[in-house]
Amino acid sequence: MRVLAAMSGGVDSAVAAARAHEAGHDVTGVHLALSRNPASYRSGARGCCTIEDSNDARRAADVIGIPFYVWDMSERFHADVVEDFMAEYAAGRTPNPCLRCNERIKFAAVLDRALALGFDAVATGHYAVLRRGADGAVELHRASDDRKDQSYVLGVLTPSQLEHAMFPLGDTPKPLVREEAARRGLLVADKPDSHDICFVADGDTAGWLQEKLPDAPGTAPGPIVDESGAEVGRHAGTLGMTIGQRRGLRLGVPAADGRPRFVLDIEPVSGVVTVGPRERLAVSRIAGIRPLWASAPPAAGVPLECTVQLRAHGDEHRAVITVTAPDPIPDPTADPTAEWGLSSARVGAPVEIELLDPAYGIAPGQAAVIYDGTRVVGSCTIASTGRVTA
Known part of the structure; x- marks a missing residue:
């Protein structure tokens, strides 16, 4: 060849x-x-x-x-x-x-x-x-x-x-x-x-982003609040911050129980960053978009037992995925004039992922890669997550 x-x-x-x-x-x-x-x-x-x-x-x-x-x-x-x-x-x-x-x-x-x-x-x-x-x-x-x-x-x-x-x-x-x-x-x-x-x-991702996007909403300083809405610190900009972050927060008000706090949510427009205990990062449900299948896609509406990996070199989590609809849906971010050739995204219906083993610190924008044993079934982009509730 x-x-x-x-x-x-x-x-x-x-x-x-x-x-x-x-x-x-x-x-x-x-x-x-x-x-x-x-x-x-x-x-x-x-x-x-x-x-x-x-x-x-x-x-x-x-x-x-x-x-x-x-x-x-x-x-x-x-x-x-x-x-x-x-x-x-x-x-x-x-x-x-x-x-x-x-x-x-x-x-x-x-x-x-x-x-x-x-x-x-x-x-x-x-x-x-x-x-x-x-x-x-x-x-x-x-x-x-x-x-x-x-x-x-x-x-x-x-x-x-x-x-x-x-x-x-x-x-x-x-x-x-x-x-x-x-x-x-x-x-x-x-x-x-x-x-x-x-x-x-x-x-230095945060510094690079601040330099490249000086006028973006995420460059402005803003409040860091706890889950009650009380301000516990200030940040210099949300660019480069991510869900699950612990270091570099410089919180001025310690938690009542003295335990570390992590970033639970980032609102780039208002600049509000919410922090809380690690257990509040637990995720059991993921909504995925832009699925790309390495083989024939799973049948719509039929749950598939599998594992998913949510970050590079991260752990595998037991999961059940379901393709939510049989027909492809348009990708609002796609450029209809782009000529991708073999890279055609073939954007399909959204994917619902139920994690049987909770994951922590999972952020929208990350990729969920789906496995059947060692075989890659496909991937999707995380659009939103659902936290485990007591």
């Missing part, structure tokens, strides 16, 4: 490209330039977005012996990932930009272009496993190493995208990947992993 290997400049994508090449595929490496001014996103070797990363990817391609190109995806990345991230936080939601990048950049814009150029698949260094199901369709499963599993951030992929994806590292623990990189002579063998949002300098 002709394979396009997305090479970030990190160790995982380099070894993935090397394995694809060694397997006999005709591999071409490509580095995605996600910013016209890389220093404005991230400085230092972080595995994404920098000039150093581009050079590391090029050197790895030279060692492997494959052609290498740089694709400028900066405008698409800024529009579909960065601006979406800012808009979500300005609306009081907590997005995951890695899911949006996988959905709209790596497995939409890149895959669409790769297929148009005659490639058969796109290979990445994600830790996940692809298998053929009994019906012959490609299934997305968790990686063998639970600590590095990235199926959650791939839960936005559709069946057509999975048919043209390759994840060569899904069956290998990360330490063995580093050892293999060293054996292959790849200089990125000891390069640190990137953990923070790639386009936020120094990992």
Whole structure:
């Protein structure tokens, strides 16, 4: 097969490209330039977005012996990932930009272009496993190493995208990947992993948002209140704050019982932030929108016993999901003129999730990824949650 290997400049994508090449595929490496001014996103070797990363990817391609190109995806990345991230936080939601990048950049814009150029698949260094199901369709499963599993951030992929994806590292623990990189002579063998949002300098999300959105409602100072409405502190702006946050609140009035308090609710327009005890963060019901199914969607109105994961590297929760209606509904945020190709969102009916194991600190804007054992069934965006009541 002709394979396009997305090479970030990190160790995982380099070894993935090397394995694809060694397997006999005709591999071409490509580095995605996600910013016209890389220093404005991230400085230092972080595995994404920098000039150093581009050079590391090029050197790895030279060692492997494959052609290498740089694709400028900066405008698409800024529009579909960065601006979406800012808009979500300005609306009081907590997005995951890695899911949006996988959905709209790596497995939409890149895959669409790769297929148009005659490639058969796109290979990445994600830790996940692809298998053929009994019906012959490609299934997305968790990686063998639970600590590095990235199926959650791939839960936005559709069946057509999975048919043209390759994840060569899904069956290998990360330490063995580093050892293999060293054996292959790849200089990125000891390069640190990137953990923070790639386009936020120094990992200071709140400061970055304040700089980028100086006139947004969430930049104004406002009150922090308890559940009775009594003011217990002040904040400098709700941008960057999230449901479940404990640190950095600087509350002036301690709780009567002396226990820590957490952010229970954020109102970006009025600027009111409500805090309370941890048990008030317990969630047993979730309403999900924008479902994306990795296989045939569940039948409408028929409860499905499954598990859900609500944050990257988070716990699995036993759950029952129900697709609420049989027919697709329009997405009011979608651009009807956009040409997504294989990334077509195929927006379906909302999903109701009943958690049998309560979750804590779940915020609108996060993704709920649905599993049947190790297999990814699909995902949805959390629109609202319901708290457990006594």
